[in-house]
Amino acid sequence: MTVSSQRRRASPKGDRQRKRIMEAGQAVIGERGFANATMESIAQRVGISRSGVLHYFPSKDVLVEAILSERRLPDDDRFQHSLERAASRTVLDAAAILERNATDRQWVAFYSGTLSEALRDGHPSREFFTLRYALFRSMLAQSIRNGIDDGSLRGDASAPDVAALVIAVLDGLQQQWLYDPDLDMARIYESFLRMLRGGTAAESPVRSADVTSS
Template sequence: MAREETGRIRRPAAARREQILAVAADAFAIAGFRGTSLAEVAQKVGVSQPGLLHHFSSKEALIIAVLQQRDLQDEQYVEAQFAGTETTTREWLMAFCRRNETQPDLVRLFTVQAAESLDPAHPAHDFFYQRNQRVRNRIAQLIEADQAKGRLLSSLDPAAAAAELVSLMNGLQLQWLRDPAIDMCGLFEASLLRLENHPNTVTPLVEPPQAEA
């Protein structure tokens, strides 16, 4: 009814941008940056391809915007949980893991882009390098705090342990995306507990059948 003769639907720029970001995130998560065309994204948004480029000046600008937005949302969500409160390394990491478990699409976006962007010519190359450093530093920080409180052995090298935990998390995500029966968070927690010197902990590989929701 509110349409104009040609069937065009105008939207506030901000809303349209959000919509494009959501659709693009999905597409990039599945086929990667290079395997996704602007026309495909535009069609799913319900807009012409030049219409899309009105909001993001290029394909590169789009992928960067997608990654930055999702990254920010995610970090804020978890950090907000512990605002002011003191946290352990395990609690903090498990909060991320559990959140990830509810958002396979987001995990897939970052897993695929992280690998694709190893190419220095990839538009998100620097983004991922810096993000990785940031995350590793944050975890090393948490580990040091745990050590100061006697919750982790002080013989542990914080930077090394942080690199290992990030690696494990990334690798588990890949496994889980390939085979969702994998109990990503269970395996991760088991490993964290072992790091806390509880070597006898065991977890099943596959999640137990869920009770009815």
């Protein structure tokens, strides 16, 4: 049974229970890691039986898929809207995601931990992160190309390279923040953006057309 088919068939009461299980799963997996979290421990966190959890999520793999998919959609909509509005804004909008995540340590711990564990062959989230990174690099690269065109971003590096660097900064800041909650991720990211704006397309020897072909 897929996540989407489960959602179509759920009642309002079922939706509430499903949400409680996902919240508990996010917390337990964030605390213990995917390998050490059990459906029993998640059930205990919710206050229901293991079979009650399995009624909604027949396996831990399905539960993790649901948690990632539920959180992914608002972020993807934000980036897609940015591309449609003015693609150079996508890089800037990433700061808003950091600000939101700074209020949700549980999510960041879950996401960062699952991201690291997904490197193992056979992990249920490996394909999710592989495809997500490819999507974000593509979206960000287009954003950066448009920023070079309008002169708001410097153009002395290829757009795909800068896109990968942006993602590395976002993920790296969140991992550091887990160790040091006083770290101001959004402020540091703004400092990084100032470096990206350090030169303009007009001043750079690299033309947008050159970057687009990268």
